[in-house]
Amino acid sequence: MDLSLKGKTALITGSGRGIGAALALGMSQAGANIVLASRNQTQLDEVRTRIEAAGGSAIAVATDMSDPASVKSLMQRALDNYRHIDILVSNAAASSIIAPLIDVPLAGWRALQAVNVEGTISLLQAAGPHMLKRGSGSVIIVSSTLGMNGNPNSSAYGASKAALNHLTRTVAAEWGPSGVRVNGLLPGPTATERVKAVTDDPAKYRAIAALMPLGRWPSAEDMIGPALFLASEASAFITGQLLIVDGGLSAVCREAGQAVMAKPAA
Amino acid sequence: MQFENKVALVTGGASGIGRATAIAFAREGAHVLVADIAEEGGRETVQMIADKGGEAEFFRADMLKHDDIRNMVAHAVTRFGRLDCAFNNAGHRGGSTNAVDCTEEEWDMVLGLNLKAVWLCMKYEIPELLKAGGGAIVNTSSGLGNFAAPLTNSYSTSKHAVVGLTRAAAVDFGPKNIRVNALLPGATDTPMLAPAAKGSNLKIQDMAQRIPLRRLGTAEDQAEAVLWLCSDRSAFVSGLSLISDGGLSVLR
Numbered sequence: 301m302d303l304s305l306k307g308k309t310a311l312i313t314g315s316g317r318g319i320g321a322a323l324a325l326g327m328s329q330a331g332a333n334i335v336l337a338s339r340n341q342t343q344l345d346e347v348r349t350r351i352e353a354a355g356g357s358a359i360a361v362a363t364d365m366s367d368p369a370s371v372k373s374l375m376q377r378a379l380d381n382y383r384h385i386d387i388l389v390s391n392a393a394a395s396s397i398i399a400p401l402i403d404v405p406l407a408g409w410r411a412l413q414a415v416n417v418e419g420t421i422s423l424l425q426a427a428g429p430h431m432l433k434r435g436s437g438s439v440i441i442v443s444s445t446l447g448m449n450g451n452p453n454s455s456a457y458g459a460s461k462a463a464l465n466h467l468t469r470t471v472a473a474e475w476g477p478s479g480v481r482v483n484g485l486l487p488g489p490t491a492t493e494r495v496k497a498v499t500d501d502p503a504k505y506r507a508i509a510a511l512m513p514l515g516r517w518p519s520a521e522d523m524i525g526p527a528l529f530l531a532s533e534a535s536a537f538i539t540g541q542l543l544i545v546d547g548g549l550s551a552v553c554r555e556a557g558q559a560v561m562a563k564p565a566a
Numbered sequence: 567m568q569f570e571n572k573v574a575l576v577t578g579g580a581s582g583i584g585r586a587t588a589i590a591f592a593r594e595g596a597h598v599l600v601a602d603i604a605e606e607g608g609r610e611t612v613q614m615i616a617d618k619g620g621e622a623e624f625f626r627a628d629m630l631k632h633d634d635i636r637n638m639v640a641h642a643v644t645r646f647g648r649l650d651c652a653f654n655n656a657g658h659r660g661g662s663t664n665a666v667d668c669t670e671e672e673w674d675m676v677l678g679l680n681l682k683a684v685w686l687c688m689k690y691e692i693p694e695l696l697k698a699g700g701g702a703i704v705n706t707s708s709g710l711g712n713f714a715a716p717l718t719n720s721y722s723t724s725k726h727a728v729v730g731l732t733r734a735a736a737v738d739f740g741p742k743n744i745r746v747n748a749l750l751p752g753a754t755d756t757p758m759l760a761p762a763a764k765g766s767n768l769k770i771q772d773m774a775q776r777i778p779l780r781r782l783g784t785a786e787d788q789a790e791a792v793l794w795l796c797s798d799r800s801a802f803v804s805g806l807s808l809i810s811d812g813g814l815s816v817l818r
Contacts, residue, residue, distance in 0.1 A: 301594060473778050473817055513737050514740045514804055522801060525799030537810050538811075539778060541809050548733075548740045551732075551737055
C-alpha cells in the first residue's frame, strides 16, 4: 500500500486551519510540495512555517475563493513556483448560516454558495486545463455528510455540499478519459476549531460521539489517511466516489432502530 | 511496513482479487492465512508469497460448510497466534438468470457463498478480533451491490445484502474498536470477469471503453483499497461501501 506523494505538488484551499491545514501538513509529510490558499495570510504563513520546519516545501497564497480572478492568480502562482499541479484539494468553505430555512437571508445564501460552490467551480476551471493536458492527477473535493442528510438548520451549507457531491460525480465522468480522477471526501462531525464550543462541553461532546459507532469525534488529522488514499496511486481505479469518513454515522439511523427494534415493555 | 506482526485472513485467496490481496498483505509484513476451496490455486498463492520472503499458509475451506468456516478462523489463530484483519472475499458469480429462470439450487448456492458465508466468517472472526483489542474486516460486495445488471438475479441480490450485513456489523461492533467496510469492485480483470462478460453479451474491451478511466481494474488496484481499509490510515472509516469501478457507476 503506497500512499507516498513524493515529487508531487498539492494545491489545497482553505488550508489556513482545520481540516485543510491538517491535509497540508499530512500531504507534505507524504512528500508533496504544498500550495496553501485561504483568505488569511497570517494563518497560511503559520502553516507554511510548520511545513518548512519539518523539512517540507510550501508557498502561501492569500486567495478569495468567491473571486474567479483571485483563484486564477492562485493557479498561476502555483504553476510559476512548482510547474505542475498533481493533487487539487478544494476544501475552502463558508459555514456561516445555521438557521431554519424560513430565516435564511437570500443574500447570505448567495454569499455562501459563492464560496463553496462557485469557488470550487472557479478552482476546477483554473486547474482543469493544466491537469487534463498533463493526463494524470487526483482532485479531492472536500464535502460533508451534511450534503447527503437532511439535518435541521443546515439548508444553506448542506445544499452547497450536495452541489459539490454532484459536481464531483459529473467532473469525474468528464475528466476520467484524460486520466484525472475526481473524488469527494465527506467528513461527518469533526473536532476542529470551528466546533470547539461543542467539543469542549463534555455533555455535548459525549452526546454526539455516542451517535458515531466508533464512539468518538474524529480530529482533523483523521482525514489525512483518507486524503492520502485518494491522492495517491493506492486509489488508482477509484473516481467519482464520495468517500465518507464518519466513524459509521451514516450507516446507522438510531431513531429508526429505536422505533423498529425497541423491546416491548415488560 | 503497514502490517508487520499482524495476522490477516483472506478467503477466496486462490485467485483474482483474493490472491492479489493476500500477496499485498504479506508484502506489508502480515502473516496470512489463505483460504479457498481451490487447493491448487491456494497453494500457488502461498508459494508466490513464500518466494518473496513472506509468511503464509493455505487452508482448504468450503464456504458452504459452517464447520469449515469455524475451523478456518480457529486455524488462523492457532497457527499465527491472533487475528487482526479479515478479507471475506470468496464468492460465486452465479448463473446468468433472471427472477423467473433462477433455480432454487442456484439461489441457495450463490446466497450461501456470497452472503451466508460472509456472515459466518464474521461470526467467528469478530470474537478473535476482540481478543486482539480490535481490528478491521473488509467484505467483498460488488458494483452490483449498488445496482442491478441484466441477468444477475442471485448475484446482485447477494451483493446488495453484503452491504447491509457490513453496515449492521459496523454499527454493532464499532464501539468495540472493530471497523467493518465493504469493497464494491467494478469490472476487474480476474478469472471471474470472462464468463461475466459472456453473460452480458459485452466484449471485455467494449466494457473498458465505457468506464470513465478507460480501463478495467486490476486485482492489484482492488488489493490496495482493501489494505487501506484494513490499515490505521482509515482509522475513522467504518460502515463504508467503497466503490472501485473506474467511475462507471457515476454514469447512470
